[in-house]
Each structure stands twice: as C-alpha cells, then as structure tokens.
Amino acid sequence: MTRDPRHHIYERDKWTCQYCGRGGSDDFQAWNEAWLAIDHITPKKHGGSDKDSNLVVACHMCNSVKAADLCKSVEEGRLIIARKNQGRKEWFNKYVSKSEENT
Numbered sequence: 139m140t141r142d143p144r145h146h147i148y149e150r151d152k153w154t155c156q157y158c159g160r161g162g163s164d165d166f167q168a169w170n171e172a173w174l175a176i177d178h179i180t181p182k183k184h185g186g187s188d189k190d191s192n193l194v195v196a197c198h199m200c201n202s203v204k205a206a207d208l209c210k211s212v213e214e215g216r217l218i219i220a221r222k223n224q225g226r227k228e229w230f231n232k233y234v235s236k237s238e239e240n241t
Contacts, residue, residue, distance in 0.1 A: 144176050147193050155197035156212050157204065157219055162197075173198035179215060181206040 142148075153163035153174060162172035177196035180186030183206050194212060196204070203222050209215045 142176075144193065147176055147190065148174065148195055150190075151195035154195060155200055156194040157196055157200040157216050160197045160200075175201050177201050177204070177215075179212060180210055181208070184208045 152161070153169070154161045155172065155174065156177075160168075160172045162169035162174045174195050174197055176193050177200075178186045178188075179192050179194055182188075186192050200215075200219055203219050203226075204215050207218050209218055
C-alpha cells in the first residue's frame with residue numbers, strides 16, 4: 139500500500155475533522171467511523187486550489203454535507219454544514235420520525 143502524497147495534511151490536522159472535531163487517531167474504531175478524507179475548503183469547481191492552505195481533513199459526514207458549496211474558510215464551512223444539517227433534521231422530523239408530535 140502506498141502512502142498518500144497528502145499524508146502531511148492528516149498529520150497537520152491531527153487526524154481530526156476540521157469542521158466537527160471528530161477524531162480518528164485514538165483507535166481503529168474511531169478512525170473507521172470517522173472515514174477521514176482531504177477536503178478542499180474552497181472547492182475546485184469554484185476556483186479552489188490544491189495548495190495546503192486550501193486543504194483540510196474532513197470526516198465523511200461533513201465532507202458529504204458541505205459538498206461543493208462555495209466556501210472561503212473552515213468557519214464558513216462549519217456554518218454551511220450547520221445550516222444544511224438543520225434542514226436535514228427538519229426533514230427527518232417531518233417525514234421519518236415516528237414520534238407522537240409528528241403524526
């Protein structure tokens with residue numbers, strides 16, 4: 139197995155999602171659940187670069203939720219994720235949850 143050429147990004151960010159703080163270096167279970175990846179803060183489709191300053195570690199959930207939304211900083215990414223998760227939570231409560239208050 140070859141080493142990821144951006145391994146230093148994982149080390150710089152301490153194997154931790156920069157959006158939610160989920161870590162993946164404590165044990166295999168945490169690492170496996172975090173499913174960490176390298177994310178472009180400003181997506182390439184919006185002119186983002188492959189420079190280290192535009193790359194962060196992100197867990198699978200945050201990376202998927204943020205997607206390719208236009209974003210210029212980690213803080214802005216956190217806001218995008220929070221806004222989208224609120225919408226997802228509202229959708230869940232309306233269509234999926236089986237609680238008394240939603241029937």
